[in-house]
Every structure is written in C-alpha cells, then in structure tokens.
Amino acid sequence: MSDIAIQVEGVGKRFRLRNAGGRTLKSMVMDWIRTPGGDRDLWALKDVNFTVARGTTLGLIGANGAGKSTLLALLAGTMMPSEGRIMTSGVISSLLELGAGFHPDLTGRENVFLAGAIMGLTREQMNRRFDAILEFADIGRFIDQPVKHYSSGMYVRLGFAVAVEVDPEILLVDEVLAVGDASFQRKCLRRMAEFREQKKTMLIISHDLNTIQSVSDRILFLDHGRVLGEGEPGKVIGQYESFSRSQAGGERRREWGTREVVLSGTEFFDDRGEATTKFAWDQPLNVRIRYDVNTPVGPSTFGFGISDEEGRLVHGSNTEIEKVAIPALSGPGSVVLRIPRLNLARGTYFFSFSVHSADHKVNYHRLDNAFAIGVESEKKFEGICYLPSEWTVG
Amino acid sequence: MVEFVKDIVARRDLLSMLVVRNIKIRYKESALGFLWTLLGPVFLIAIYAVFMKIIMKFPMPMTVLVSGIFVWQYLAMCLGDSSFAIIGNANLVKKACFPRVLLPFSIVLANFVNFLLSLLVMVVYLLFNGPCFGGIAWLPLAMLAHLALCTGVSLALCALNVFFRDVQHLTGIFTMAWFFLTPVVYDISMIAPITAHHPVLGQLYFLNPMAGILALYRAALLGSPLPDASLVALSVGVAAVVCAVGVMVFQKLQTRFADEL
Numbered sequence: 001m002s003d004i005a006i007q008v009e010g011v012g013k014r015f016r017l018r019n020a021g022g023r024t025l026k027s028m029v030m031d032w033i034r035t036p037g038g039d040r041d042l043w044a045l046k047d048v049n050f051t052v053a054r055g056t057t058l059g060l061i062g063a064n065g066a067g068k069s070t071l072l073a074l075l076a077g078t079m080m081p082s083e084g085r086i087m088t089s090g091v092i093s094s095l096l097e098l099g100a101g102f103h104p105d106l107t108g109r110e111n112v113f114l115a116g117a118i119m120g121l122t123r124e125q126m127n128r129r130f131d132a133i134l135e136f137a138d139i140g141r142f143i144d145q146p147v148k149h150y151s152s153g154m155y156v157r158l159g160f161a162v163a164v165e166v167d168p169e170i171l172l173v174d175e176v177l178a179v180g181d182a183s184f185q186r187k188c189l190r191r192m193a194e195f196r197e198q199k200k201t202m203l204i205i206s207h208d209l210n211t212i213q214s215v216s217d218r219i220l221f222l223d224h225g226r227v228l229g230e231g232e233p234g235k236v237i238g239q240y241e242s243f244s245r246s247q248a249g250g251e252r253r254r255e256w257g258t259r260e261v262v263l264s265g266t267e268f269f270d271d272r273g274e275a276t277t278k279f280a281w282d283q284p285l286n287v288r289i290r291y292d293v294n295t296p297v298g299p300s301t302f303g304f305g306i307s308d309e310e311g312r313l314v315h316g317s318n319t320e321i322e323k324v325a326i327p328a329l330s331g332p333g334s335v336v337l338r339i340p341r342l343n344l345a346r347g348t349y350f351f352s353f354s355v356h357s358a359d360h361k362v363n364y365h366r367l368d369n370a371f372a373i374g375v376e377s378e379k380k381f382e383g384i385c386y387l388p389s390e391w392t393v394g
Numbered sequence: 395m396v397e398f399v400k401d402i403v404a405r406r407d408l409l410s411m412l413v414v415r416n417i418k419i420r421y422k423e424s425a426l427g428f429l430w431t432l433l434g435p436v437f438l439i440a441i442y443a444v445f446m447k448i449i450m451k452f453p454m455p456m457t458v459l460v461s462g463i464f465v466w467q468y469l470a471m472c473l474g475d476s477s478f479a480i481i482g483n484a485n486l487v488k489k490a491c492f493p494r495v496l497l498p499f500s501i502v503l504a505n506f507v508n509f510l511l512s513l514l515v516m517v518v519y520l521l522f523n524g525p526c527f528g529g530i531a532w533l534p535l536a537m538l539a540h541l542a543l544c545t546g547v548s549l550a551l552c553a554l555n556v557f558f559r560d561v562q563h564l565t566g567i568f569t570m571a572w573f574f575l576t577p578v579v580y581d582i583s584m585i586a587p588i589t590a591h592h593p594v595l596g597q598l599y600f601l602n603p604m605a606g607i608l609a610l611y612r613a614a615l616l617g618s619p620l621p622d623a624s625l626v627a628l629s630v631g632v633a634a635v636v637c638a639v640g641v642m643v644f645q646k647l648q649t650r651f652a653d654e655l
Contacts, residue, residue, distance in 0.1 A: 015653060016653075073652060076490075077491035078487065078488055078489060078490065078652045079652040080649045080650075092491070094489070094490070097485070100485050100486060100489035101483075101486040101489065101490055103415060105418070105419050106415060106418065106419070110415070110418075114412075114415060117405075117407050117411045118408060118486070118490050119490070119492075120405075120408075123407060
C-alpha cells in the first residue's frame, strides 16, 4: 500500500451553461445553428493539484461556488473530470448528502441495506454492521417504519450512521455537520475523531472554520475553481479570511437613499490612529464616517449596524439612541464612531452605515454591509458575542 | 457490452435489492397490489374484445388477444418506466457512485418478474381454452429476445431522457404507434395476404422485433404456425442489435449524467 490515498493531477471540470429550461430539442437546434462559443462554458475547477497522505484529513474551504462540492463529486466518482487525473486507493464512502438514495416508501431497515449495497457491501457484511448502525442512529422501533414518516433529525442520523459504519478507508464529508441538533453534531465529531485515530483518510468541506481547523491536518483553499492556498490549517484559514474580507461586501452590499446627504467615505483605525480592518476581539474599534451635503437638511441621525457572515444582525444603534444630537447639516464633515471593546467572536463582520432625518421620515443615504472587518480572538467562547461574565466559588 | 455484463455480475447483490425495491414500490399502498399487473391487461383485453369482436365483428380468437396483450404489457411497462430510471433517481446518481446501468436494468428485471407471474396466469387461462403447447420449445427464445429488446430500449430511453426531456413525451406516442405495428390485437395471419404479394413488406414488417417475438410466443403457447424462419430470425436479430445499441448508447452517455441532472 502506498502512503498516498488520493492524488489529483491537473484536474479541471467544465460545465456547459444553458438556459434554465434545460436542454430541449429546440435549444439543441439553436445551439447547432449558432456558432459554438466558449463563453457558454464554466470551469468549475481548473488546474487542481494536490495529494492526501494516507491517514490524514484534508479540509476544503472556500466561498459558495468555489468548486468544493464538485471536487468531492469527482473524488467520489459521481462525476468525471474534464481533464487531468484522479487516483485514489482504498474503499471510499461519501457523505455528500446524508441519506441520499433513501426511498421514502421503504422502511429504515430496507434503506440501510440498500445503501450498504450501493456502497458495495454484501448482505452478510451489512448484517454484521446493522446493530451498530441502529445504535448510532438511535431511532429505536422507527427502523421498521417507512422513512417518509421520520423527522428530519432521524433521517440524517440514519444517513450518517450508515455511511460511517460502512467502515471506509477514505471518507468524503460535504458540509453534513451543519445538520442535526447539537448532541448529534457532537456525536458526529466524536465519530470523526475516532476515524482520525484509526488513521483513516478524510476530506471534509465545512463553512465552520473553527471545526475544520480542529479536525484537519491540512487545508485546501479554493476560489472560483482554483487552488489559492494549501497547507497548515491556521495559516491557510488566515489567508482565506483576509481574502474573503477583501472580496466581501460585494454580495450583500446594498445602497439607497434620497441623497440630500451622502456618506462619502469611511476609515477604520485603532486607538493609535493606525488604519486597519483587522481588530482584536477585546480592543477598541474606531471608524470615521465622512459625508457630503448636496442639499442642506435639518437635524439628522447617524446609525450603524454590524452583521456576521451569515447576515445576522449582531448589533445596531444610532446617535439618537446614544443621545448625541446632530445639528442641521449644511456642508461636508465627518463623525467618529468608537466601540471601546468589540466583544465579538473570531470571524468576518460587515458594517452598515446610514444617515437619515431625526424624525426618521427621510432616509438620506444608507450603505448596507458595505464594509468588512476581521476580528481575531484567542478566547474561545461560544456564540458570536462576548458578554463579560464573572464567576465566584462558594 | 462486456462492461455491462461485468457490472451486473459484480454488483448482483445491489441489482437484486433494486429489483425488489422497484417491485415493492410499484404496489406500495395500493389495496390490490400485485393484482394490478393482471388487472391492467384484463381491462385492456375487455376493451379490445368489446370493440373488435363485438362492435367491429373482427374474427379473432380470444387466446390471440389475451396472449398479445399480456406479452405487449411487458414492453409497454418498460417503455413507461424507463424514462424515469435515471432522472427519477437524480439524487442517487449525483451523490453515490455505483454502476448506473443497474437503475434501468433493475426496472427491466422487476417488470420481467411481474411479466413471469402474469405469464403463469395466462398459461392457466390457456389450459381452460384447449391448450396446445406443441411449440413450447420456442418459449425460451421468445423470452430471451423479449428481455434483450426491453433492455436495449429502456437503456437508450432513460439515458437520452437525461439530455432531452422530450423523450418522455415522445415515448407515449411512439408506444401507441408501435402497438399497432405489432400483431398484438390481431394475428399475423391477417396480414399474410399482403405480405404474400409483396415479400419486401413482410421483411419490413418483421424488422419490428416485436412481430417475430410475438409470433414465437404464440407458437409456444397457442401452437400457432410460425412464419417463415428467416423472418423470425430477422426479428430476433434486430432485438439483439437493439440491445447492443441501447447498452452502447447508455455507456457513452452515463459519464455525463451527474453533470446534467
């Protein structure tokens, strides 16, 4: 047995783009009449090279559409690469989707045996594993009910149980840890830790950077089908975070208003006055917001909001709430917002700023999710916000 | 073709489970279950019997009609189901790796199991209607050619339907045309006067593999005289070619299934 479990050489995957209606005879005829153009091709992956040593775990990170799932599909063998070579050695089990192929009308038991057969196990091999699967899935007598009557939790538990009990040499996991409740997620993570101890090879996709950093030996960072980074988890994740900050804003960014007053610029800086967009979780953040006035207006209000990467509003406030009076605005100027201590978990956050009339009737200018900052944190607390807390004994 | 046989032999466990799954699902939660395999043809027979024998006064023995409909039913079921063999299992095709050919082939086999059971019922019926199983030796050849034809057509249809959903709509019309080109509700002897004058028409007629296959079944079960051996051989040969072409088309297209779904 070689020491390399997976070897990927110069792999590319091309998709044909076409209209939403799928291919019909009509679109075929149209394609045939039109001169073929390369502009309708999309390279979901291009020039991808890497190897995974046996017994190690590789984490795949990247924004949505980076090609992570396509890469796993190529490794699982459900898709063929358009160019390049993929070599794998060992039985592969893929968790591309939990319970993929379960038929709603069949019972849990029937589906388990069918899933086992799909992965290439014989009936006897499945018989030997069945009790372990049942125990891990923890669905009791529901095993003999059609899976359409299962709760979604039961469904994914059974799907995960089958995939891990098949005892593969290589396990491909696509973002499945995001499903299920907290106790099930812990169970899955424990199970994956066991896999690592047993020196199995794993490839994992996850958007949860903390999880992926803790389970991976190496990380591969993809963007638009290309490998932008590979190596030690902390380093590559840092690279990914600063990359996604530089790209950010674009997707969720929105801007509107009547434009009597326009927010013309922002500068983030620390307490020493140095411009930065990277802040420590327990340090202050300052931002100067510049504005221009097109038409003089009466008393106004400046506001801000912070959202996390999922788009959840972490905090929002304004000058009115903080009882700071902004007089009539008649010429260019600036306001400074200071947050004495961020108290946020590690990650990327987006700032929104607005200026509107004091009576909230006219929205002069609003920039949503336009500015990204990175927060670094050594302290490992749960959730996205840190609430100062004190413990005493006795 | 070699690949096809290898896949089936290597993954026979999975194939048998898929066959059982298809049979279970077909009749799940229907009160009459498997009986529908019989009731479908029985109603068809009743309709044609009333229409052709009573209204049109078409002189045709019931045994010809019964054997025609039951034999046709197997192909019709395969034609109806196969369009969805791949697109109906899109999730499985995209997320799991196994020989895709097992999906349509398991449908062909599940329908074959149904067909065998309905064949038994038909034999019992024939026993009450003056049995004449003199040509029974033709039965294995008839069934083999029938199975090969259904396999070829199903594989090609399910693969093409992934790329052109028009296939599933065309299939219904095509099935209807094929039904009347095949001596299902009439006997081959009825077209004998035409083919006697124009032998080329006879050869063209037997290019339809179902013509020869049905002639073999009727020779086996009803003791009907077999048409010219070369014509039957032509039908069986076409069935074999359809099978090989279907397998080839499927193998060629299957690498792109996951991209398209």
